[in-house]
Amino acid sequence: MKVLNKHSDYALRALIALGMEPGVRKSAKALSEAQGIPYQFLRRILQELIRSGLVSSKEGAGGGVALARAPDEIRVSDVIEIFQGPVQVSECMFRRQLCSNRANCVLRHEIMRIEQVVNDEFSKVTVGKLAGDLRRVEEARKNLLVQEKPKG
Amino acid sequence: MKVLNKHSDYALRALIALGMEPGVRKSAKALSEAQGIPYQFLRRILQELIRSGLVSSKEGAGGGVALARAPDEIRVSDVIEIFQGPVQVSECMFRRQLCSNRANCVLRHEIMRIEQVVNDEFSKVTVGKLAGDLRRVEEARKNLLVQEKPKG
DNA sequence: TTTACTGATACTAATTTAGTATCAGTTTAT
DNA sequence: ATAAACTGATACTAAATTAGTATCAGTAAA
Ligand code: FES
Ligand code: FES
Numbered sequence: 008m009k010v011l012n013k014h015s016d017y018a019l020r021a022l023i024a025l026g027m028e029p030g031v032r033k034s035a036k037a038l039s040e041a042q043g044i045p046y047q048f049l050r051r052i053l054q055e056l057i058r059s060g061l062v063s064s065k066e067g068a069g070g071g072v073a074l075a076r077a078p079d080e081i082r083v084s085d086v087i088e089i090f091q092g093p094v095q096v097s098e099c100m101f102r103r104q105l106c107s108n109r110a111n112c113v114l115r116h117e118i119m120r121i122e123q124v125v126n127d128e129f130s131k132v133t134v135g136k137l138a139g140d141l142r143r144v145e146e147a148r149k150n151l152l153v154q155e156k157p158k159g
Numbered sequence: 160m161k162v163l164n165k166h167s168d169y170a171l172r173a174l175i176a177l178g179m180e181p182g183v184r185k186s187a188k189a190l191s192e193a194q195g196i197p198y199q200f201l202r203r204i205l206q207e208l209i210r211s212g213l214v215s216s217k218e219g220a221g222g223g224v225a226l227a228r229a230p231d232e233i234r235v236s237d238v239i240e241i242f243q244g245p246v247q248v249s250e251c252m253f254r255r256q257l258c259s260n261r262a263n264c265v266l267r268h269e270i271m272r273i274e275q276v277v278n279d280e281f282s283k284v285t286v287g288k289l290a291g292d293l294r295r296v297e298e299a300r301k302n303l304l305v306q307e308k309p310k311g
Numbered sequence: 312t313t314t315a316c317t318g319a320t321a322c323t324a325a326t327t328t329a330g331t332a333t334c335a336g337t338t339t340a341t
Numbered sequence: 342a343t344a345a346a347c348t349g350a351t352a353c354t355a356a357a358t359t360a361g362t363a364t365c366a367g368t369a370a371a
Contacts (some may be wrong), residue, residue: 008162008244008245008247009247010160010246010247010273010277011249012329013329014328014329016249019249034346034347035347035348036347045329045330045331047330047331047332048330048331050348050349051330053348054348054350057349064347064348064349065337065338066347066348066349067336067337067338067346067348068337068338068339068340068344068345068346068347069339069347070338070339070347070348071346071347071348072348092160094160094162095161095162096163097163097171121162121280121284124277124280125162125276125277125280128273128276129273132273164358164359164360165359165360165361166359186317187316187317188316197360197361197362199361199362200360200361202317202318203320203361206317206318206319209317209318216316216318217316217317218316218317218318218367218368218369219315219316219317219367219368219370220313220314220368220370220371221369221370221371222315222317222368222369223315223316224317
């Protein structure tokens with residue numbers, strides 16, 4: 008069961024890359040090369056993010072994209088919603104004979120509860136948080152290198 | 160984002176149908192007709208459930224399948240695991256440049272935490288519970304009919 | 312020995328996901 | 342003016358996954 012498809016995956020990486028230096032505009036080409044994401048594919052993903060309002064863009068030479076909101080205001084759940092639609096456990100279990108009265112269906116309640124939990128978890132994690140985590144990871148690695156080659 | 164694919168969906172329906180009358184053996188044909196699941200497809204699904212040990216079978220005329228465990232011992236997560244593999248949020252975010260040190264990766268921890276939560280939720284729900292819920296739904300509907308046509 | 316079933320497995324069709332390509336328009340720099 | 346570096350929109354192809362079908366062999370009961 009793969010939760011993130013490539014669209015969401017790449018979108019997140021691009022968003023986090025942008026979130027590392029909020030306000031700095033980057034071109035699709037630069038992002039594509041830095042993150043190892045196929046250029047044309049990333050372009051379409053960015054266009055989608057722009058349409059959805061997570062990212063802002065500037066056309067022409069020297070143009071590019073940047074986060075349209077604060078990194079902490081962009082949730083992983085937003086990204087999943089855009090590229091994979093809302094979380095749905097099952098189209099509708101027992102739809103045929105058994106569940107003519109959807110409104111009162113206990114099974115449906117169970118299903119919706121889980122959908123909610125999954126969604127909540129993905130809402131808790133923001134691009135800002137991931138970028139922060141990543142920053143700390145990079146710091147740690149840098150320090151490690153300094154230790155290995157001290158005063159060099 | 161569709162969580163259950165048709166395999167898991169149909170498997171669950173079949174398991175719950177079996178769970179409504181544990182111990183009673185039912186043929187693939189009967190299940191297929193009762194649940195509106197394509198026969199050959201359901202056959203393969205049942206064979207998979209049998210191999211996985213959730214269901215027991217008896218060959219020959221009058222044969223069929225039944226739950227191999229107590230309904231409460233069959234979790235939705237078991238079914239998902241069989242047909243869709245273990246929950247994976249992302250193959251490995253930032254695998255390339257950024258995450259050579261997977262063991263210490265904060266992002267990875269975040270991802271694994273969510274995977275755990277999702278899995279936990281699906282482990283909480285058993286075939287026994289779903290069958291019980293369904294039983295209550297059917298009771299409620301029956302009572303409703305009695306009310307509508309009282310003493311008829 | 313026919314009928315009703317499962318076991319194993321090969322196959323096809325449909326859908327989704329991933330990835331590519333193209334052309335038009337915008338901004339900057341020369 | 343025009344070339345270069347960009348995004349906007351959209352059509353297209355390829356690969357992978359999912360869904361569904363078919364077939365043949367074997368088993369058990371009537
Ligand atoms: S599961 Fe569909 S209404 Fe009950
Ligand atoms: S996300 Fe892959 S190791 Fe960090």
